[in-house]
Amino acid sequence: AQSVAQPEDQVNVAEGNPLTVKCTYSVSGNPYLFWYVQYPNRGLQFLLKYITGDNLVKGSYGFEAEFNKSQTSFHLKKPSALVSDSALYFCAVIKAGAGSYQLTFGKGTKLSVIP
Amino acid sequence: GAVVSQHPSRVICKSGTSVKIECRSLDFQATTMFWYRQFPKQSLMLMATSNEGSKATYEQGVEKDKFLINHASLTLSTLTVTSAHPEDSSFYICSARGGPGLDGETQYFGPGTRLLVL
Numbered sequence: 001a002q003s004v005a006q007p008e009d010q011v012n013v014a015e016g017n018p019l020t021v022k023c024t025y026s027v028s029g030n031p032y033l034f035w036y037v038q039y040p041n042r043g044l045q046f047l048l049k050y051i052t053g054d055n056l057v058k059g060s061y062g063f064e065a066e067f068n069k070s071q072t073s074f075h076l077k078k079p080s081a082l083v084s085d086s087a088l089y090f091c092a093v094i095k096a097g098a099g100s101y102q103l104t105f106g107k108g109t110k111l112s113v114i115p
Numbered sequence: 116g117a118v119v120s121q122h123p124s125r126v127i128c129k130s131g132t133s134v135k136i137e138c139r140s141l142d143f144q145a146t147t148m149f150w151y152r153q154f155p156k157q158s159l160m161l162m163a164t165s166n167e168g169s170k171a172t173y174e175q176g177v178e179k180d181k182f183l184i185n186h187a188s189l190t191l192s193t194l195t196v197t198s199a200h201p202e203d204s205s206f207y208i209c210s211a212r213g214g215p216g217l218d219g220e221t222q223y224f225g226p227g228t229r230l231l232v233l
Contacts, residue, residue: 032220043121043208043224044159051220090158094220100172101147101212103222105158 002027004093006106013081014114021076021109023091030096033074034103035065038088047089050074051096061085081113118142119211121225128199129233135195136228138209144189145211149222150182153206165192199232206230 003026013019025031032051036044048059050067058064065076074091088110092103118141128134138148147166151159163184165171171184181203183195192211196203206229210222 034221036224041206041227041229043119043226044210046117046221046223049221100164101220101222102149102161102164107158 002031002093002095002104004091004104004106006089006091006109008109009107010110010112012112012114015083016080019078019081019085019111019113021089021091021111023074023076023106024072025074025091025093026072027093027095031074032094032096033065033067034092034094035059035063035074035076036090036092038090038108040087044090047076081111083113083115086111086113117213117221117223119209119223119225121209121228123228124226125229125231127231127233130200131198133195133197134199134230135193136207136209136230138192138194138211138225140190140211140213140223143211143213145192145213146189146219147212148186148192149210149212150184150192150194151208151210153208153227159208162194196230199230201232204230204232 005024034049035047038044048057050057055067088108090108091106120139122137150162153159162177163171163173165184165186167189173179186192208227210224212222
């Protein structure tokens with residue numbers, strides 16, 4: 001079975017400061033890892049993914065994430081937070097090679113960027 | 116690219132009626148579509164996976180006779196909540212993924228449908 005843990009329900013950061021949203025995963029075999037963002041009463045928007053290759057992945061809106069196999073982590077980062085980044089962030093995993101491509105989501109982390 | 120739409124965005128219905136929600140991939144052909152349910156302040160719960168032209172695969176605990184899924188084409192899937200009851204009130208979100216060569220690993224999500232059953 002695969003699982004994703006987002007240890008923080010909420011992260012608060014001042015505008016202009018760097019932000020980190022944590023994610024760890026558990027999967028047998030190689031993982032495909034994803035970050036999505038959800039604004040209130042909206043669906044999920046794809047931010048970035050790690051499939052293979054460079055461990056540092058860059059995505060939309062200046063976000064990036066680093067795949068760390070030894071720590072089974074895929075933390076989301078941004079060098080300088082904007083108030084508009086305030087939203088709910090979900091980390092998700094698929095087992096590589098799994099034909100169903102079913103995502104397993106973390107519980108989500110609410111990011112609040114304070115002006 | 117990779118835009119998924121849902122219709123309606125919001126629906127209010129009386130208990131006992133049926134509601135149909137459409138999910139469309141606008142600029143790509145979706146090999147697989149997924150239907151999720153999200154409760155307030157919670158993560159997404161996968162309800163079912165559907166492939167074009169075949170029966171949907173439902174997750175454990177999801178009533179297939181209550182939540183009818185039809186995936187008639189590579190760009191359209193529908194979820195029908197039959198004989199809706201207040202406990203079916205929720206936020207329903209669909210997603211779609213393309214086939215090989217079309218960024219097949221990534222699911223692209225619709226904007227969601229808010230269902231309120233009175």
